[in-house]
Amino acid sequence: MGNGGSLCNNIGLKRQLTILVVGLDNSGKTSMSRALVGETLTDTVPTIGFSKFVTKQKGITINIYDLGGSSRIRDIWHNYFAECYGVVYVVDASDSQRLSEAHENLSSLMKHPILKGKPLLLLANKQDHFDALDEVDVADKLQLELLANVCQTPTRIEICCATQGTGKNIDPIIRIGFHWLVETIVRNFDKIDRRVTNDIASQKAKEDKEKDSRRARIERLKALQNEVEETVTQICVDPLNGIKNHFQPLEEITEEWNLPGSISETDRPQCMESPSGLTDLMSQAQIDQTEDLNGSEMTESGHIQNDFRGTISAPSEMTGSSSVRVPVLSRNDQVSSASPTAKKLNQRSNGKPLPPLTKNGKLSKQ
Numbered sequence: 001m002g003n004g005g006s007l008c009n010n011i012g013l014k015r016q017l018t019i020l021v022v023g024l025d026n027s028g029k030t031s032m033s034r035a036l037v038g039e040t041l042t043d044t045v046p047t048i049g050f051s052k053f054v055t056k057q058k059g060i061t062i063n064i065y066d067l068g069g070s071s072r073i074r075d076i077w078h079n080y081f082a083e084c085y086g087v088v089y090v091v092d093a094s095d096s097q098r099l100s101e102a103h104e105n106l107s108s109l110m111k112h113p114i115l116k117g118k119p120l121l122l123l124a125n126k127q128d129h130f131d132a133l134d135e136v137d138v139a140d141k142l143q144l145e146l147l148a149n150v151c152q153t154p155t156r157i158e159i160c161c162a163t164q165g166t167g168k169n170i171d172p173i174i175r176i177g178f179h180w181l182v183e184t185i186v187r188n189f190d191k192i193d194r195r196v197t198n199d200i201a202s203q204k205a206k207e208d209k210e211k212d213s214r215r216a217r218i219e220r221l222k223a224l225q226n227e228v229e230e231t232v233t234q235i236c237v238d239p240l241n242g243i244k245n246h247f248q249p250l251e252e253i254t255e256e257w258n259l260p261g262s263i264s265e266t267d268r269p270q271c272m273e274s275p276s277g278l279t280d281l282m283s284q285a286q287i288d289q290t291e292d293l294n295g296s297e298m299t300e301s302g303h304i305q306n307d308f309r310g311t312i313s314a315p316s317e318m319t320g321s322s323s324v325r326v327p328v329l330s331r332n333d334q335v336s337s338a339s340p341t342a343k344k345l346n347q348r349s350n351g352k353p354l355p356p357l358t359k360n361g362k363l364s365k366q
């Protein structure tokens with residue numbers, strides 16, 4: 001049996017693994033991944049999030065997750081660690097200015113508990129640039145040997161040029177390096193696979209827990225919102241017509257009477273014609289309601305409950321007085337139909353009986 005056969009035996013029925021391609025932005029990760037799967041290399045743009053590539057090697061399906069390297073995207077890399085069996089780290093060997101940043105980044109990756117010890121291929125890319133550092137210098141700048149020992153990580157470094165060609169024309173060093181990575185993973189498959197299975201399960205449990213607490217937070221917010229809306233409805237409901245509040249601008253109220261389809265001029269109560277008329281109506285309403293509350297006009301069922309939940313001061317320009325106490329009606333409140341206010345309201349509704357207030361304090365449609 002050839003090498004391919006033994007690789008497949010090791011990996012069992014799964015025959016599938018995931019490799020992460022990471023490194024700083026502009027290092028050549030997407031170019032390298034594309035070259036590996038035989039895609040065209042033109043029009044490479046910075047990766048936002050990640051790109052997935054799939055290739056096969058000796059009967060094993062390999063999912064390549066090419067993660068964007070910009071600093072903001074690096075913050076989400078950890079979300080992909082759990083399912084990772086091995087890592088390709090790409091460095092722009094021609095950009096010596098950024099090698100210390102690359103070292104910091106590589107060090108935190110290799111020390112991450114989920115990645116620690118998983119096989120690593122380091123590609124010192126862009127070797128076609130005249131000033132590119134070779135593998136000895138890159139390894140030195142990245143302190144690769146030290147990191148590999150500290151983290152007990154099987155590590156290999158290669159120099160390459162990702163843009164040299166794609167598919168069959170790919171830089172052969174990339175293929176050799178990739179082949180080493182897959183072989184190393186497969187040789188340690190049982191151990192790595194156990195870690196991957198456990199890490200995926202605990203990541204899922206963590207995500208489920210976060211989802212639950214997010215859902216609970218949203219429900220709490222919704223309940224709070226409903227409570228606020230209910231309170232606002234109760235405060236804004238007008239005991240006179242059940243819809244408007246006392247603080248609606250007078251221009252709006254008078255404009256409404258002139259709208260097409262509104263009550264005709266002859267049906268319109270005199271008191272609504274001018275602000276002073278409105279003031280009269282409001283003052284009268286206040287007297288009526290006080291009378292009702294005193295029981296003078298209480299009907300059998302005791303319509304208005306003595307339930308002042310708050311005192312609202314109407315603006316003095318509306319009322320002519322410094323403040324007016326406005327009752328906040330409870331859900332079951334009704335205005336006595338015998339009260340003068342009700343009579344005035346009947347006038348406004350063409351003599352039809354006043355509908356009872358609905359749950360939210362508005363007049364029900366009858």
Ligand SMILES: Nc1nc2c(ncn2[C@@H]2O[C@H](COP(=O)(O)OP(=O)(O)OP(=O)(O)O)[C@@H](O)[C@H]2O)c(=O)[nH]1
Binds near residue numbers: 030160
């Ligand atoms: N000269 C040269 N240019 C390269 C090489 N590899 C990649 N490039 C160029 O470098 C630029 C960035 O390449 P990408 O493959 O998009 O880099 P990346 O690491 O995926 O970048 P992000 O997605 O932003 O993280 C592109 O213009 C590539 O054409 C190489 O080996 N030599």
Ligand SMILES: [Mg+2]
Binds near residue numbers: 029031046067068
């Ligand atoms: Mg990219």
